[in-house]
Amino acid sequence: xxxxxxxxxxxxxxxxxxxxxxxxxxxxxxxxxxxxxxxxxxxxxxxxxxxxxxxxxxxxxxxxxxxxxxxxxxxxxxxxxxxxxxxxxxxxxxxxxxxxxxxxxxxxxxxxxxxxxxxxxxxxxxxxxxxxxxxxxxxxxxxxxxxxxxxxxxxxxxxxxxxxxxxxxxxxxxxxxxxxxxxxxxxxxxxxxxxxxxxxxxxxxxxxxxxxxxxx
Amino acid sequence: xxxxxxxxxxxxxxxxxxxxxxxxxxxxxxxxxxxxxxxxxxxxxxxxxxxxxxxxxxxxxxxxxxxxxxxxxxxxxxxxxxxxxxxxxxxxxxxxxxxxxxxxxxxxxxxxxxxxxxx
Numbered sequence: 149x150x151x152x153x154x155x156x157x158x159x160x161x162x163x164x165x166x167x168x169x170x171x172x173x174x175x176x177x178x179x180x181x182x183x184x185x186x187x188x189x190x191x192x193x194x195x196x197x198x199x200x201x202x203x204x205x206x207x208x209x210x211x212x213x214x215x216x217x218x219x220x221x222x223x224x225x226x227x228x229x230x231x232x233x234x235x236x237x238x239x240x241x242x243x244x245x246x247x248x249x250x251x252x253x254x255x256x257x258x259x260x261x262x263x264x265x266x267x268x269x270x271x272x273x274x275x276x277x278x279x280x281x282x283x284x285x286x287x288x289x290x291x292x293x294x295x296x297x298x299x300x301x302x303x304x305x306x307x308x309x310x311x312x313x314x315x316x317x318x319x320x321x322x323x324x325x326x327x328x329x330x331x332x333x334x335x336x337x338x339x340x341x342x343x344x345x346x347x348x349x350x351x352x353x354x355x356x357x358x359x360x361x362x363x364x
Numbered sequence: 365x366x367x368x369x370x371x372x373x374x375x376x377x378x379x380x381x382x383x384x385x386x387x388x389x390x391x392x393x394x395x396x397x398x399x400x401x402x403x404x405x406x407x408x409x410x411x412x413x414x415x416x417x418x419x420x421x422x423x424x425x426x427x428x429x430x431x432x433x434x435x436x437x438x439x440x441x442x443x444x445x446x447x448x449x450x451x452x453x454x455x456x457x458x459x460x461x462x463x464x465x466x467x468x469x470x471x472x473x474x475x476x477x478x479x480x481x482x483x
Contacts, residue, residue: 159368162422163375168396168446175371336371 151238152231152354153179153247154201155337157262159347163328163338173328173338176260178353180335181247184220184228186238196232197241200225201350220244227350249335252327255363257356259323262345266317276310320344324356326364372421376443385425387463388456388477389413393427393440394449409438410453412475414463428466430475435467455480 155178162172185198200217204226209217217224220243241247252258272278272294281290294312298305322344329338343351356362385391392410399405411429414437418424421443428437440447456477466474 161368161372161420163371164421164443164445166445167400168444170441170444175368177367331371334367334370336367338371 149233149237149357149360150355151197151199151233151241151247151251152352153249153251154181154199154227154229155179155249155351155353156202157343157345157347157349157351158336160342165328171328171340172342173340174343176337176339176343176351176353177335178249178337179247180249182220182222182225183241183243183245183247184217184222184225186241186243187230188238189235194232195235195238196230197238198228198230199247200228202226229352231354248332249330249337250332252330252337252353252355253363254327254330256327257324257359257362257364258327258339259321259354259356260325260339260343260351261319261321261354262343262349262351264316264318264320264344265346267315269313270315271312272310275312275315278310324359369420376421382442383450383452385413385450385452386455387413387416387461388458390453390456391427392451392453393438393447394451395440395444396446396448406448408449411436411438412456412463412466412477414466416461428463435474455482457481 155176158175158177160172160174162170164170179201181199181201183197184200187194187196187198189195200222202225204224206214206224209224213224222244267274271292273280273292278294281287281293281295283291297309297311325343326340327337328340337353345351390410391413392408394406394408397405397407409427409429411427413425414428415426416423417426422441423443424439424441426437426439428435442450457480458477463477
């Protein structure tokens with residue numbers, strides 16, 4: 149698995165392909181990211197690259213982290229994330245190197261991870277896609293309920309029963325999103341379809357796990 | 365400028381390629397309806413421009429005509445590369461942005477609006 153990149157979700161729009169097909173795309177401001185730390189099996193027990201994305205003023209950085217950035221001799225970044233890689237892959241990069249959006253090709257597929265929009269305490273209709281009880285035939289005060297949650301035997305609620313509760317604000321990965329365009333000079337990535345989270349939120353982009361090397 | 369608008373601008377048609385139409389005009393639109401290369405099929409749809417919807421790259425226009433006694437409406441995304449030509453046949457003079465009232469009309473009145481006087 150090759151290295152990924154960090155980015156910021158900018159919003160959605162529609163574009164036309166050369167053949168006239170209209171596609172909805174999410175615009176992501178991806179990278180450039182700096183390699184801040186290189187973890188190795190000898191010192192850390194696994195191989196990984198720590199990437200930094202976004203600018204942060206030096207006086208806003210917490211003191212323990214200032215030393216971390218100083219050691220790598222790079223400007224402080226807003227977001228830090230690790231990408232676990234094989235030794236061969238991580239040896240391609242050194243501390244201080246830049247990872248750019250050009251690591252992805254037009255037509256390839258990516259997996260995108262981000263924090264989804266928080267929805268608070270929600271009912272079963274929104275949270276688990278339950279069907280709605282009938283609105284007529286004498287139904288009253290029972291229009292969005294989930295119905296029965298069990299039966300007389302075993303006289304308890306089965307574990308994992310889908311019920312109302314907190315929904316959203318969780319890490320979500322969307323797999324196999326097609327890269328529609330890569331705009332190198334503006335560090336932009338256009339992917340087909342929706343990406344979890346609100347605009348301006350941080351996203352983590354990797355080569356698609358289930359479609360490595362596949363091109364459309 | 366918002367980055368989304370910058371992206372849209374790169375995919376939009378140049379302003380000179382779209383004629384300055386207004387609602388009520390009789391226009392004909394030539395578009396590729398199927399196929400590519402040799403098997404490409406091109407069709408021209410002529411009718412009254414009754415509405416404009418959306419903005420930016422998503423802008424669409426609705427064209428209405430009476431075909432064999434049946435009202436037909438087509439919605440065209442004007443920035444689509446499949447639309448090769450937009451021609452204004454004649455200019456109309458209307459006071460509405462949406463001419464949906466024409467849908468309820470029968471006969472000659474259904475396809476006619478006041479014409480703009482040309483010098």
